[in-house]
Amino acid sequence: MAKNPISTNVQQAARHILAGDVIGVPTETVYGLGASIYNAEAIDNIFTLKERPRTNPLIVHISTLDQLNKLVTAIPKNAIKLAKAFWPGSLTLLLPKNETVSDYITAGKPLVAVRIPNHPLFLELLNITGPIAAPSANPFERISPTSAIHVANYFGEKLSFILDGGSCKSGIESTIVGFENNKVIVYRLGAISIEQLEEVVGEVNVNNYHQDTIVSPGMAKKHYSPITKTIVTKEIEKQIIQYQNQRIGIITFQKEIAYAGFSKQLILSKKGDLAEAAKNIYAYLHELDQHHLDVILIEPLPNIGLGRSINDRLFRANHE
Numbered sequence: 001m002a003k004n005p006i007s008t009n010v011q012q013a014a015r016h017i018l019a020g021d022v023i024g025v026p027t028e029t030v031y032g033l034g035a036s037i038y039n040a041e042a043i044d045n046i047f048t049l050k051e052r053p054r055t056n057p058l059i060v061h062i063s064t065l066d067q068l069n070k071l072v073t074a075i076p077k078n079a080i081k082l083a084k085a086f087w088p089g090s091l092t093l094l095l096p097k098n099e100t101v102s103d104y105i106t107a108g109k110p111l112v113a114v115r116i117p118n119h120p121l122f123l124e125l126l127n128i129t130g131p132i133a134a135p136s137a138n139p140f141e142r143i144s145p146t147s148a149i150h151v152a153n154y155f156g157e158k159l160s161f162i163l164d165g166g167s168c169k170s171g172i173e174s175t176i177v178g179f180e181n182n183k184v185i186v187y188r189l190g191a192i193s194i195e196q197l198e199e200v201v202g203e204v205n206v207n208n209y210h211q212d213t214i215v216s217p218g219m220a221k222k223h224y225s226p227i228t229k230t231i232v233t234k235e236i237e238k239q240i241i242q243y244q245n246q247r248i249g250i251i252t253f254q255k256e257i258a259y260a261g262f263s264k265q266l267i268l269s270k271k272g273d274l275a276e277a278a279k280n281i282y283a284y285l286h287e288l289d290q291h292h293l294d295v296i297l298i299e300p301l302p303n304i305g306l307g308r309s310i311n312d313r314l315f316r317a318n319h320e
């Protein structure tokens with residue numbers, strides 16, 4: 001395997017995909033572990049590398065609507081509206097698959113998750129290789145990566161290549177929606193907010209929290225976790241007293257916290273911009289996780305727009 005597999009060379013990335021490798025791919029949301037949807041062995045390797053249960057299906061990434069038509073049997077009207085509004089971008093649609101999409105990608109489900117990502121290098125790659133299946137490039141239940149270095153830290157020489165597309169602009173995963181008789185249902189909150197969706201299709205249903213009716217296994221509660229004990233709390237000052245004399249990591253939305261002992265503090269967005277907070281959240285968790293802290297305390301964000309999506313991730317990272 002290559003010693004330093006991180007590169008911006010799309011042609012080289014394409015050669016790896018066409019040879020049946022799994023490689024790191026950049027998207028505007030988080031990095032993915034990508035393989036050609038037409039190579040069963042490569043897809044199987046994704047699950048092995050991620051230690052991901054094979055019952056948890058993968059998102060298929062495409063670069064054109066023409067490719068979409070070749071993968072699905074029907075596209076509800078609202079799906080077309082949403083695709084027009086948000087693609088290329090951070091919205092994944094669940095649509096009925098045709099026979100060209102194998103069961104090993106959808107875990108035997110009749111629907112395939114599909115999106116056109118908004119990243120120039122990845123789009124260039126997809127134009128050469130055709131559809132690429134890619135889950136987020138983190139081991140199962142760990143924090144998603146938002147830079148090529150994060151991917152290398154997780155998988156090192158197990159990957160022959162990581163396409164370096166810089167740090168991810170959105171910073172949290174795509175929003176996943178499905179359709180019941182054209183009615184839009186949100187299965188995973190993400191980088192496109194509920195408010196943005198509702199501007200295009202009117203009121204949507206949200207089915208993000210109910211574990212007993214998991215459609216999208218990524219909804220499982222324990223997910224996106226740092227190794228360090230992590231507590232999400234509105235009362236950081238009070239929690240700090242509990243952890244006196246310990247090494248504390250603190251992530252707040254806008255404000256600085258006074259603490260006399262050792263702390264490593266990061267502020268998501270001094271100016272209170274939720275998009276900036278989303279871009280920073282995983283990178284901050286990766287960073288704090290490297291400091292051998294006793295605990296990471298995180299303040300939840302205002303529960304609107306992207307704040308709601310970020311809070312969803314934070315509560316899944318919560319160790320209590």
Ligand code: TXA
Pocket residue numbers: 027029030031032033056057058059092094106109111112113117134135136137172173174175176215216217218219
């Ligand atoms: O932003 C993103 O969506 C990133 C980038 C790489 O595109 N990908 C990503 O993939 O977050 P992953 O595998 O970490 O999360 C995809 C979620 C999983 O929870 C999976 O269960 C769900 O999508 N999913 C995929 N295919 C599905 C299907 N056919 N039916 C229901 N849920 C599906």
Ligand code: MG
Pocket residue numbers: 135136144218
């Ligand atoms: Mg993931």
